[in-house]
Amino acid sequence: MNIIKKLKKEWFLISMAFAIVLAILTPDVGRSGGWVHLDLLTGLGVALVFFLHGLGLSPKAIKAGISNWRLHIYIQLATFLFYPLIWVVLGESFLAYMPPALAFGFCYLFVLPSTISSSVAMTSVGKGNVPAAIFNASLSSILGIFITPLLIQLFMGYEGVELDLMASVTSIAQLLLLPMIVGQLARPFLLAQAEKHKSVVNKVDKYVILMIVYNAFCDSVANGIWQEFSLGLLVTSFAICLVILLIMVHSIQWGARRCKFDLPDEVAAVFCGSKKTLAAGIPMAKVIFAGDPALGMILLPIMLYHPIQIFYCAMLANRYVKQKEQNEQLATNQR
Known part of the structure; x- marks a missing residue:
């Protein structure tokens, strides 16, 4: 029974693995087109x-966290400066020892914004500053719409990666920011219904991610990308991700x-500053690397x-x- 409970609890990670296996078996079903x-x-x-x-973001909670500017600057620097510096220092080594698509996948991982849901959830579980976490996770997602394509152009543009920066920013803003704004505008009218069906709403992003993962890996399998990818390289990639996170x-x-x-601010800083978004990262990659048959390998690091990051x-x-x-x-004892 304990095993069954654990499997139910980790259904998303198990489903991601299943989506990858299914893509290997049925690439023509889920590929683009x-x-x-x-x-x-x-x-x-x-x-x-x-x-x-956007529907779920509370303006009151965000306002409550705005005043702690030192914490906000620290978290955003961790996300958009400290992580990208890893590529500045080690980028040449990644390109020397990995297939280019996988190396660029690590570059892409380093320049992604933070998560929203899991950053806030982990901060809440760890008894941290939840309003500050909500503000910073939301701010990171919005900044990432502009900063992530800019850093990709800066780091990868000299390696043969063609990127129309303004077109990418516009497409990502339409894909992510516009629906979020519409959700905020609809909040007074639809929030009660969303709260009523919270158990379903909270799983929507996971279902969409599973579809995107299946689609991306069907594309990569159909184009023969994984023929150059060994088990040893997979294990190495996993180890690199673990070491970087730690x-x-x-x-x-x-x-x-x-x-x-x-301590509450430290908890918010750690969980917002160290996370990288899968929910926004995958759709952004589909825009930035549009038509790239190696998209599945680029997405592997994230x-x-x-x-x-979830487990640790x-x-x-x-x-x-x-x-x-x-x-x-x-x-209490000192009183």
Whole structure:
């Protein structure tokens, strides 16, 4: 029974693995332009996901977190400066020892914005500053619409990657920002219904991601991309993602303490600053790398990084809860 409960709890990660296996077996079914036209369905699905994100964002909670400007600057620097510096330092090594598409996948991972839902959820579980997490996760997603394509152009434009920067920003804004704004405008009218069906609404983004993953891997399999990808390279990619996450999480944690943030702010900084978005990352990649048959390999690092960050940050959130309880107990004893 415990195994069944764990499988149900991790249904999304299991479904992602199943989608990849299904893509290997049935590439012609889910590929772009195939008889299912999954590429069109995923576009509509992404618009729905960000409409629901906009619907769920509380203006009151965001306003409550705006004033903590030192924390906001720190989190955004972690996302859009500290991570990209990894590519500046190690980019040549990635390109020397990996297929170009996979190396660019790591570059893409480093320049992505933070997540919204899991950053806020982990901050809440870890008893952190939730209003600040909501503000920063939302701000990161909006900034990423402009900064991510700009950094891709800066880092990859000299390696034969053709990117119309303004067209990419416009397309991503239409795909992500416009539905979010519409969701905010519709909030007074539809929020009650969304709250009523919260269990379904909270899973919509996961269903859309599964469709996009299946579509991306069907495209890559149909184009023979994975013939150059070995099991050893897969294991190496997983190890790199794990090491990067551990370094970044604990570097951000160390820096937060040097900045003398209190524990709730430290929790928000760690979970918002170390996360990278799969929900926005995959649709943005479909715009930035439109028509690239190697899209499946480009997406591999973020697909590996996503479950690693969820598992490790969940463990870290539990540690923060225990730390908060210990601090409260110590304060009680000193009275």
